[in-house]
Amino acid sequence: MNVASKPAMGQATLEDRRSAKVSARDVDVFYGAKQALKSVSIDIRPNEVTALIGPSGCGKSTFLRCLNRMNDLIETCRVAGSIWLDGEDIYTSGLDPVLLRARVGMVFQKPNPFPKTIYDNVAYGPRIHGLARSRAELDEIVMTSLEKAGLIDEVKDRLQEQGTGLSGGQQQRLCIARAIAVSPEVILMDEPCSALDPIATAKVEELIDELRQRFTIVIVTHSMQQAARVSQRTGFFHLGELVECGETEQIFTNPRHKLTQGYITGRFG
Amino acid sequence: MIDERTARRLARRHAAERRFKLYGMASVAVALAFLVALLVTIVGKGYTAFAQTEIAVEVSFDAGPVKEGDFAGLVKSALAARFPEVTARNDKRELFGLISSGADRVLRDMVQDDPGLVGQKRVVTLLASDDVDMVVKGHVTAQSGRLTAPQAEWLASLRQTGAVSLGFNTTFFTAGDSREPELAGVGGAVVGSLFAMVVTLCLAFPLGVSTAVYLEEFAPKNRWTELIEVNINNLAAVPSIVFGLLGLALFLNFLNMPRSAPLVGGLVLTLMSLPVIIIASRAALKAVPPSIREAARGLGASRLQVVTHHVLPLAMPGILTGTIIATAHAIGETAPLLMIGMVAFIVDIPAGFLDPATVLPVQVYLWADSPERAFVERTSAAIMILLAFLAVMNLLAIVLRKKFERRW
Structure with missing residues (x-):
């Protein structure tokens, strides 16, 4: 099956592009000589959950990490193509990656709280970005972030305890609280529930x-x-290409592409 | 059910495990035995150095000699008064040989503290000479030692009257080096070692840690950094005397720094311990899980913030341990310091980084080379102090590691 001949999804309407929060066009990613992503184009709409699915090694995490330039940390990694956040190219517009990552937060596969107190974990982002002018303001940010992350009832009496002492699920929600404490616009989650x-x-x-x-x-x-449960839109990756992207319901009930159908019905993966 | 073959195999595997445990325990036992043998020899030989023989005599502080500052004369007349039967010149010289040639300093200090002493008589305990000391401590018998027959007799008579006693040897801790064993101490060497250590720590720690942080967290991985890395690893294996020669050529000949100075000693030891600190620090930095770096980067921390807020604090226990072990190693180093003149005979206790000084291991080396019997115990005692120094430093390393240790 020739994946390169993409069906209609490739031609996103102008409407789509204008309303997109993040849009990627022809993104290629290379790890040294190995190409990990091939010409990926996708529009991610605001206030929606977009799920990226696909078999292991298909490049979905790589793509995710392109969206806040976390791939910059990998020395051999090279990104081509363009990614816009609110119409601004995050790779060429001179936007500082440090500021970008404040706007595009990230939650990782394994819960990775800092070995500090619960309070300091959440307060770290606001502190380095200078979001709070006073102690009270910082307290406020920490409490609302924990509240938004649904963790407040479990930890409000032990904010000064180590974040690493929480259970796995609590740790992951702490990481989410930490990510939303800097008030990002986009949150990237890399298999947040796999552990x-x-x-x-x-x-x-x-x-x-x-x-x-x-x-x-x-x-x-x-x-x-999980993709079916939480997302409104789903993108299916295979061997570094975005095979299909559309409404979650459509992808799972009526996939346009044979590969997508094969994957969601469990024929490979 | 297990068949016979499986059972036999299982028994063999268990036997192999028991054997391995036995080997391990045996090697630990051998190592411990060596350690105990070392400590027993050194302590057994050296503990007597912490006591010093003193002889009590009645000294009359006559105004004449005091005015002239002839305190040695006071000692001599006190001895002559104690043994009036000694009259011949040669006999007298032998008699005065019982007391240390530095004993007069005690009298001078007494008069300085209390001028009213002049004209009075006091019983003063004076330092015995090293030959007497050895006999009293039982290291040699009165006949086999360097005491002459009359000297042995006088000593016996003094001991009968209870004038000879063993007191705590404060001189050993406060004095610098001396040709006379009873006047020699490790004070100068300890101070010299401390100065050199301060220089080493102040230079090697910041330099080593920043090098390690740069190489580990910032430097691109290319041929140049690889070359630097290989060189650092090789430098850690360079014999220390080579660093001494480098210090001699660079600091003394080229930069014209003072000879025998703790500053130069510290610089040489810095050169020596830098590679070790860098390697230990890099290992500690590498051990920080990458997930912590990712978490901080993902929140928008800059590279430097990731390092200073997260990576360095987490790596600190390992870095401190490496630094202290490297410094402790440097403290015990002799060879490179011989090259820059710290082996000189220095009596004064250094007051600064540029004063001539020696260090503890070099002091051990110097005393081990001295012919006097009394230096044998002092050598062992100096080794004990050096070992105590190192034990304290290693203890500090453990305490710091425990204090900064964080689990994740």
């Missing part, structure tokens, strides 16, 4: 749905059920 048990996963998924009101969310997931 969590089903109950913690359910909580995080619930949270993702709530966060959609304020943030634009891009989530990479291995679980198709």
Whole structure:
């Protein structure tokens, strides 16, 4: 099957582009000589959850990390093409990656709280970006972030305890609180539930749905059920190409592409 | 059920494990035995150096000699008064040999502290000479030692009257080096070691840590950094005397720095311990999980903020341990310091970084080379102090590691 002949999704309407929060055009990513992404174009709409699915090694995490230039940290990595955030090219417009990452937050696969107190974990972002002018303001940011992350009831009496002492699911929600404390516009989530048990996963998924009101969310997931549960739009990656992207319901019930159908029905993956 | 073959195999595997444990325990036991042997020898030989023989005699502080500053004369007349039967010149010289040639300083200090002493008589305990000291401590018998027959007799008579006693040897801790064992101390060497260590720590720690941080967190991985890395690893294996020669050529001959100075010693030791500190620090930085770096970068921390806020604090226990071990190693180093003249015979306690000084291991080396019997115990005692120094430093390393340790 020739994947290169993309169906209609490639030709996004002008309407799509104008309303997109993040739009990527012809993004190629190379790790040394190896090409990890091939000409990926996608529009991510504001206040929606966009899920990226696909088999292991298909480039979905790589693409996600392009959106806040985390790939810059990998020395051999080279990105071509363009990615716009609110109509501004994040690679060429001279936008500082440090500022970009304040606007595009990230939650990682494994919960990675800092070995500091719960309070300091959440307060770290606002502190380095100077978002709070006083102690009271910082307290306010920390408390509302924890509240938004649905963690406040569990931790409000032990803000000075180590963040690493929480359970896995709590740690991941702490990481989400930490990410939203800098008031980003977009939150990238790289398989945020893969290290969590089903109950913690359910909580995080619930949270993702709530966060959609304020943030634009891009989530990479291995679980198709999760994509179906939490996302409004889904993109299917295969071997570094974006095979298909559309409404989640459409992707799961009526995929346009044979590869997508094969993947969601479990024929490969 | 397990069949016979599986059972036999299992038994062999268990036996192999037991054997391995036994080897391990045996090697630990051997190592411990060596350590105990070392400590027992050194302590057994050296503990007597912390005591010093003193002889009590009645000294009359006559105005004449005091005015002239002839305190040695006071010592001599006190001895002559104690043994009036000694009259011949040669006998007298032998008699005066019982007391240390530095004993007069005690009298001078006494008069300085209390001028009213002049004209009075006081019983004063004076330092015995090293030959007497050795006999009293039982290291040699009165006959086999360097004491002459009359000297041995006088000593016996003094001991009968209870005039000879063993007191705590403060001189050993406060004095600098001396040709006379009873007047020699490690004070100068300890101060010299401290000065050199301060220089080493102040230079090697910041330089080493910043080098490690740059190479580990900022430097691009290319041929140049690879070359630097290989060179640093090789430098760690260069014999220390080579660093001494480098210091001699660079600091003394080219930069004309003073000879025997703790500053130069510290500089040489810095050169020596830098590679070790860099390697240890890089290992500690590498051990910080990348997820922490990613988390901070993902929040918009700059590279420097990632390092100073997260990576360095987490790596600090490892870095400190490496630094202290490297400094402790440098403190015990002799060879490079011989090259820059710290092996000189220096009596004064250094007052600054540019004063001539020696260091503890060099002091050990110097005393081990001295012929006097009394220097044997002092050598061991100096080794004990050096070992105590190192033990304290290693303890400090453990305490710091425990204090800064964070789990994630």
